Amino acid sequence: MTSRTLRKRQRAAFSDDIDFDLEELLNDHEEEGIAYRAERDANYAKKLKDEEEAEYADAFSGYTIALDSLPALCIERIMACLDSPRDLYNLAFSSKVILNIITPEIVIQSAVFSNMKKKDVGYRKTMSEIMTHIANRSIHLPSTQRLLRLLNAKSCERGEKCYGRNLNTGNSMSLSGTHHRASGMALCDSCIKFTTTKIPYNHFANQIESGGGGGGGENDNDNPTHVAFTSWRTITDPYQNDQGEWHGPLVGALELQQIQNSYTEQEEKEGVLAKFIEKTLTENSSHCPTHYEEKAAMYCEIHDAAEKAADEYQKRKLEEQMQKYDENRQERIQKRLTKIRAIHASVENALKDCPLKDLALACTWNNESENCLSFTCFFTQETMRFLLSAPSSASKSAVSNRAETIKQKFNILQEKNFFSYAFIANSNNRFRKAMHEYCVNDLTQEKLLQSSRADATFFQLVEENKPNRALCRALNGVEKALETIFSLSVARTHENDDENAQRKIARYRKLAIVVWQKKKSSFSSGYGTVMSSDQLKECYTACIEEFRIMKKNAKDYIASAESRTFLRREAEGGGILSREETLNLAFSPRNYSTWIQGNNRNPYDELRHRRFTNLRTIHEQYFRSPGRYNIRREDAIA
Numbered sequence: 001m002t003s004r005t006l007r008k009r010q011r012a013a014f015s016d017d018i019d020f021d022l023e024e025l026l027n028d029h030e031e032e033g034i035a036y037r038a039e040r041d042a043n044y045a046k047k048l049k050d051e052e053e054a055e056y057a058d059a060f061s062g063y064t065i066a067l068d069s070l071p072a073l074c075i076e077r078i079m080a081c082l083d084s085p086r087d088l089y090n091l092a093f094s095s096k097v098i099l100n101i102i103t104p105e106i107v108i109q110s111a112v113f114s115n116m117k118k119k120d121v122g123y124r125k126t127m128s129e130i131m132t133h134i135a136n137r138s139i140h141l142p143s144t145q146r147l148l149r150l151l152n153a154k155s156c157e158r159g160e161k162c163y164g165r166n167l168n169t170g171n172s173m174s175l176s177g178t179h180h181r182a183s184g185m186a187l188c189d190s191c192i193k194f195t196t197t198k199i200p201y202n203h204f205a206n207q208i209e210s211g212g213g214g215g216g217g218e219n220d221n222d223n224p225t226h227v228a229f230t231s232w233r234t235i236t237d238p239y240q241n242d243q244g245e246w247h248g249p250l251v252g253a254l255e256l257q258q259i260q261n262s263y264t265e266q267e268e269k270e271g272v273l274a275k276f277i278e279k280t281l282t283e284n285s286s287h288c289p290t291h292y293e294e295k296a297a298m299y300c301e302i303h304d305a306a307e308k309a310a311d312e313y314q315k316r317k318l319e320e321q322m323q324k325y326d327e328n329r330q331e332r333i334q335k336r337l338t339k340i341r342a343i344h345a346s347v348e349n350a351l352k353d354c355p356l357k358d359l360a361l362a363c364t365w366n367n368e369s370e371n372c373l374s375f376t377c378f379f380t381q382e383t384m385r386f387l388l389s390a391p392s393s394a395s396k397s398a399v400s401n402r403a404e405t406i407k408q409k410f411n412i413l414q415e416k417n418f419f420s421y422a423f424i425a426n427s428n429n430r431f432r433k434a435m436h437e438y439c440v441n442d443l444t445q446e447k448l449l450q451s452s453r454a455d456a457t458f459f460q461l462v463e464e465n466k467p468n469r470a471l472c473r474a475l476n477g478v479e480k481a482l483e484t485i486f487s488l489s490v491a492r493t494h495e496n497d498d499e500n501a502q503r504k505i506a507r508y509r510k511l512a513i514v515v516w517q518k519k520k521s522s523f524s525s526g527y528g529t530v531m532s533s534d535q536l537k538e539c540y541t542a543c544i545e546e547f548r549i550m551k552k553n554a555k556d557y558i559a560s561a562e563s564r565t566f567l568r569r570e571a572e573g574g575g576i577l578s579r580e581e582t583l584n585l586a587f588s589p590r591n592y593s594t595w596i597q598g599n600n601r602n603p604y605d606e607l608r609h610r611r612f613t614n615l616r617t618i619h620e621q622y623f624r625s626p627g628r629y630n631i632r633r634e635d636a637i638a
Contacts, residue, residue: 068097079106083113085123085151092148099145105302107147112306116314119307123151129181131303134296137277138228139184140238140246140285141295153186157247158239164190183228183236185248196234197253226250226277238284246284251276329370337372339391343399344373347384350403356410359445377449378477379459380406409459416462419445423467431540434489435471438481451477453530469533476530480513482520486540487512490547507587511554515547518591518604550607554586557612566616576633582623585631586615594629596621 067075079102082088088110092099111127119128130150133139142150149157156162156172164173173188182192228249229235237252255276263269281289344363351357362376373388375381383402387394413419421439424432439448448454454474461470475481487509493502516539523539524531531539557563567579589603596618606615622631 068095072101075101076103076106080109082106082110085110085114085148089148089152092145102144102148104144104147104299107144107151108299108302109306111151112303112310116310116317124310126151126181127303130184131300133184133228134299135224136226136228137224137250137293137296138226139249141287141292141299142184142247146247150181150184150186153181155186156188156191157186157241158191159242162188162191163194164188182230183248185236185239187236192230192234192236196230196236199229199233199235199253199256226273227256238280245286250280250285333367333370333372336370336391337367339394340373340388343384343387343391343394346396346399347403347406350400351407351410354407354410355414359449360406360410362446376446378452378454379409379449379456382455412459412463416465416467418462418467418470421471424471430489430492431485432468434485434492435475437488438485439471442484443478443481447478448474451475453477472533472536473530482531482536483513483516486516486543489540490544507584508551510588511550512543512547514588514591514604515550516543519543519546553607553610556610557586557607557615558583560612562612562616566620576626577623577631579623581633582619585619585622589615594618 067078070078075098079088079091079098082091085107088102088107092102108127108131111123114123115121119125130142130147134141153175155174156164159165159172162172165171166173173190175186176189181187182196187195227235235253235256236248237254238246238248238250240246251273255273259269259272259276263272278289281287281292285292287295344361348357348361351360354360360377360380364374364376366372366374371388375384383406387398387402421436424436424439427433427436451474453476458470458474461467461473475485490512491505491508493505519542520531520539523535523542563583566583569579585603586607589607591602591604593600593602595601601614601618603615603618606612606618622629
């Protein structure tokens with residue numbers, strides 16, 4: 001059966017094409033190759049930094065060399081560039097030559113530089129725990145290879161002697177974390193539990209001046225403890241591996257307990273401990289005492305230098321980031337400021353014929369903040385808020401519409417002559433009279449419009465010829481406005497009042513303010529809510545009745561015989577208040593409890609319910625210790 005491929009029309013042979021020239025075809029291909037290589041080399045040359053680099057760009061092309069064939073100094077420099085102990089471990093144990101070249105400095109720097117930002121996580125924390133024991137001169141010094149194994153250990157190093165070993169798999173128990181190296185050994189939780197001994201708190205090692213604690217504290221290298229404590233004041237015994245090498249503490253719980261039982265003087269105990277250390281280094285260590293001290297000091301010096309370099313690098317990096325952030329922030333603020341100034345100019349131009357333009361556009365500029373423009377008037381601020389928050393999206397029509405809204409509202413205020421307060425000037429109502437007095441003498445137009453209640457509803461009430469309701473609504477948002485108005489309404493002054501009468505009126509006004517603060521919470525729906533006109537009337541009526549009771553009680557308290565006796569006593573107070581001034585505190589009683597002589601006392605409630613004896617006890621303590629109860633002389637002086 002003939003396949004479809006064979007049935008296709010076969011291409012004519014080269015010899016059948018009279019015009020075909022093989023040599024010409026090869027030349028064309030050669031020219032195309034030359035042009036392609038020239039273009040490639042030109043593009044590559046553009047990426048080179050200078051002519052010298054271009055000259056030697058292809059000098060070593062196709063030349064390779066094995067890493068372990070490089071000079072030892074080159075390999076050491078390459079290893080120093082690795083900031084991952086895991087990569088260093090894998091590379092080191094891949095070649096015996098490389099393993100012999102790696103130094104403790106490379107391992108320590110790799111662990112420290114693996115985490116520049118945080119000291120208490122990962123390999124950096126593990127190395128810090130190991131170096132704490134080395135600084136205490138309390139463990140056998142680990143070699144370079146052992147340092148790598150301790151940093152990268154994932155399972156207990158006790159092997160067959162591991163208490164958590166799985167007999168089915170033959171594997172040791174996994175470590176609980178990457179930075180858990182008890183006494184310079186990679187031990188699992190089970191081995192730590194069953195091979196450590198609790199040291200009593202009266203043990204002499206706890207009395208050493210720079211005593212070590214859980215392996216994470218700072219110690220004085222000039223006065224080491226020589227005791228490798230783990231967490232919770234426990235210590236484990238040294239461990240000897242299959243090759244006969246000793247790891248872990250230089251002295252164990254046995255030696256420490258024998259010293260504790262044999263000697264009483266602290267100096268004797270420390271001397272015997274030093275002999276145990278010397279014996280251990282002589283018999284069970286590859287370092288003599290002098291060599292041990294020199295190498296331990298070298299380890300600590302390398303670690304301190306690496307920690308300092310890491311901290312300085314991180315500090316410089318943070319400073320650079322903060323500098324870059326500040327520059328970007330300033331650039332962003334300047335762009336935002338330019339756009340907002342254009343918006344402000346447009347609004348100002350739209351309100352140029354508005355009589356209250358200055359009041360509507362009163363504002364403050366802050367060139368150092370992203371909220372660079374803040375209008376004093378609450379309504380203006382709320383109307384322009386979305387445009388100010390996103391000035392880039394503020395179109396001309398949006399700015400024009402909001403400017404027209406502001407202009408319309410303030411024209412209404414001007415047409416209604418709102419700020420003349422003529423609608424309450426001739427009122428017979430005491431509260432409205434006091435309101436007029438407060439608005440004319442103590443309240444500015446800017447402060448009123450700054451109120452959070454001078455909103456769109458406020459302008460709507462003005463437009464609907466309800467100025468009294470509009471004013472009451474706005475005053476709800478002015479700090480201490482309503483309580484001041486109430487105090488003015490219940491204690492009014494007269495032109496012929498002498499100095500004593502004025503002081504008496506001042507005391508009554510203080511009492512009225514306290515009464516309003518006490519009662520107002522019962523007539524508002526919650527914190528920050530606006531009292532309606534009806535609620536305001538009810539609150540005013542209740543406060544009038546409460547004020548009459550409190551006023552009578554205060555006068556009766558001061559006129560009582562016990563109070564007169566209190567005034568005739570010799571001065572034994574704290575020197576801030578006189579006895580008469582202390583009694584005047586009855587007109588400004590605190591509305592919260594104070595712990596006095598074993599009881600919680602509320603001065604307001606004591607006066608309200610005529611418990612004069614308790615109130616006098618409070619005033620006696622105020623007189624004797626005014627600073628203790630934060631009593632100011634201004635509270636007592638009218």
